[in-house]
Amino acid sequence: MAYSDKVIDHYENPRNVGSFDKDEDGVGTGVVGAPACGDVMKLQIKINEEGVIEDAKFKTYGCGSAIASSSLVTEWVKGKTVDEALAIKNSDIAEALALPPVKIHCSVLAEDAIKAAVSDYKAKLGVADDGYEIRKSAA
Amino acid sequence: MKLPVYLDYSATTPVDPRVAEKMIPFLTENFGNPASRSHTFGWTAEQAVENAREEVAKLVNADPREIVWTSGATESDNLAIKGAAEFYQTKGRHLITVKTEHKAVLDTMRELESSGFEVTYLEPMANGLLDLDAFRAAIRPDTVLASVMQVNNEIGVIQDIAAIGRICREHGVIFHVDAAQATGKVEIDLEQLPVDLMSFSAHKTYGPKGIGALYVRRKPRIRLKAQMHGGGHERGLRSGTLATHQIVGMGEAFRIAREEMAAENERIRRLRDRLLAGLADMEEVFINGDLEQRVPHNLNISFNYVEGESLMMAIKDLAVSSGSACTSASLEPSYVLRALGRSDELAHSSIRFTLGRYTTAEDVDFAISLIKDKVARLREISPLWEMYKDGIDLNTVQWAAAH
Numbered sequence: 001m002a003y004s005d006k007v008i009d010h011y012e013n014p015r016n017v018g019s020f021d022k023d024e025d026g027v028g029t030g031v032v033g034a035p036a037c038g039d040v041m042k043l044q045i046k047i048n049e050e051g052v053i054e055d056a057k058f059k060t061y062g063c064g065s066a067i068a069s070s071s072l073v074t075e076w077v078k079g080k081t082v083d084e085a086l087a088i089k090n091s092d093i094a095e096a097l098a099l100p101p102v103k104i105h106c107s108v109l110a111e112d113a114i115k116a117a118v119s120d121y122k123a124k125l126g127v128a129d130d131g132y133e134i135r136k137s138a139a
Numbered sequence: 140m141k142l143p144v145y146l147d148y149s150a151t152t153p154v155d156p157r158v159a160e161k162m163i164p165f166l167t168e169n170f171g172n173p174a175s176r177s178h179t180f181g182w183t184a185e186q187a188v189e190n191a192r193e194e195v196a197k198l199v200n201a202d203p204r205e206i207v208w209t210s211g212a213t214e215s216d217n218l219a220i221k222g223a224a225e226f227y228q229t230k231g232r233h234l235i236t237v238k239t240e241h242k243a244v245l246d247t248m249r250e251l252e253s254s255g256f257e258v259t260y261l262e263p264m265a266n267g268l269l270d271l272d273a274f275r276a277a278i279r280p281d282t283v284l285a286s287v288m289q290v291n292n293e294i295g296v297i298q299d300i301a302a303i304g305r306i307c308r309e310h311g312v313i314f315h316v317d318a319a320q321a322t323g324k325v326e327i328d329l330e331q332l333p334v335d336l337m338s339f340s341a342h343k344t345y346g347p348k349g350i351g352a353l354y355v356r357r358k359p360r361i362r363l364k365a366q367m368h369g370g371g372h373e374r375g376l377r378s379g380t381l382a383t384h385q386i387v388g389m390g391e392a393f394r395i396a397r398e399e400m401a402a403e404n405e406r407i408r409r410l411r412d413r414l415l416a417g418l419a420d421m422e423e424v425f426i427n428g429d430l431e432q433r434v435p436h437n438l439n440i441s442f443n444y445v446e447g448e449s450l451m452m453a454i455k456d457l458a459v460s461s462g463s464a465c466t467s468a469s470l471e472p473s474y475v476l477r478a479l480g481r482s483d484e485l486a487h488s489s490i491r492f493t494l495g496r497y498t499t500a501e502d503v504d505f506a507i508s509l510i511k512d513k514v515a516r517l518r519e520i521s522p523l524w525e526m527y528k529d530g531i532d533l534n535t536v537q538w539a540a541a542h
Contacts, residue, residue: 011452038446
């Protein structure tokens with residue numbers, strides 16, 4: 001399969017790889033996907049008191065497009081408010097990385113990861129969940 | 140060393156230069172149709188075809204009259220299975236095969252199912268080998284044919300063809316063997332083996348693509364219903380002008396295999412063992428398929444917590460195959476590894492290395508260091524590896540999404 005240059009760039013030089021302590025205040029963790037399906041993404045966001053995402057980290061098990069999608073998302077969410085981050089659509093990710101149709105699910109998963117991380121952050125704050133399913137982080 | 144390093148000899152092999160050299164005159168000056176009986180062009184081509192038939196027969200200790208030329212192992216499988224099933228269908232309409240067979244056998248069986256045949260697909264054991272008791276138990280009074288491959292294309296395991304054939308004989312079941320991956324790798328003696336039909340391919344044994352053969356036993360005689368009709372070539376079993384140059388190539392390739400396989404297999408086995416030793420000391424690696432009952436050139440190994448396609452992307456300097464076919468939205472891991480009972484994760488993270496005639500120790504050492512380096516890098520960014528290292532049992536985790 002031919003990958004776009006952007007996918008190859010993110011795959012070969014993934015940004016913001018790593019983990020935060022998931023119990024730390026202000027950290028939201030989202031784990032989406034399943035090993036049996038061939039991809040699992042863990043996205044973590046660190047949110048400051050102004051409600052701005054000041055840092056993000058990811059780890060991904062999956063194909064090159066999955067790794068690139070999550071790497072790109074960590075770049076995009078940084079500096080955004082939680083609501084701005086939630087506005088990121090899978091189609092934006094797919095377009096930015098020029099994903100072929102068979103890889104669209106990777107961008108869907110990345111969008112899901114943002115939502116899961118935000119839900120986890122809100123649940124920890126005790127804020128009422130606004131419609132997103134709260135997923136207990138596995139990590 | 141030339142990059143990428145080719146370690147995919149089970150997909151196809153290069154044509155041995157000695158084979159190519161033999162083929163060329165039959166494209167240019169000796170271009171005659173072997174079926175032409177009235178001039179020397181035809182006679183020369185026919186002589187070449189018959190010499191090649193003898194070479195193919197010799198490699199497997201058969202009579203040249205038992206060899207039918209086809210376009211490759213897929214056609215041989217189709218002719219053998221459909222041809223025998225259709226010819227003998229008044230005796231019964233039940234067939235037996237194994238879930239780890241090549242698609243050329245499995246899809247042919249499926250096709251027969253749609254025309255009223257019944258097929259039993261046996262599970263192999265966890266090591267990839269067929270359980271002989273399960274095989275015996277699957278035979279019914281109306282079973283007409285069983286098809287079991289000699290060497291598996293993905294995991295390289297060698298089935299006990301002699302034992303399976305004896306069971307078939309006891310029950311009057313016709314026995315077909317796909318030997319596409321076996322020639323030049325294991326000794327085949329069809330005078331001893333209770334096999335009725337055997338499929339061969341040239342391009343897995345340093346011959347050209349587009350040519351194969353089917354062995355059809357004469358004593359006791361096996362009858363087939365032809366699948367290709369026309370000029371009545373190959374005693375009516377397979378019509379179509381013979382591809383003289385391809386046939387000459389297959390004959391020469393099989394002659395070389397017969398003369399050199401003993402020494403070649405020893406050399407390749409040492410390289411494979413070197414590769415295995417280099418990779419086996421990594422954490423969480425699993426060999427797929429039995430290591431003893433296995434051709435010397437195959438190593439199929441799963442690198443746990445690393446996804447196969449991203450690994451393939453990382454090791455693009457190696458030409459290898461992955462058990463993960465991540466080309467569609469529904470990620471389908473190798474059906475062969477799934478049939479062995481491997482988890483989807485392990486099936487997704489498998490790489491098949493197949494070594495061959497031109498593989499060097501330098502190639503193998505390069506592969507070992509590249510794999511070690513890239514697996515470590517991908518594990519560094521794998522959340523599953525992190526969980527494993529934190530002592531979390533992944534089977535107890537509730538996964539959020541089903542994509």
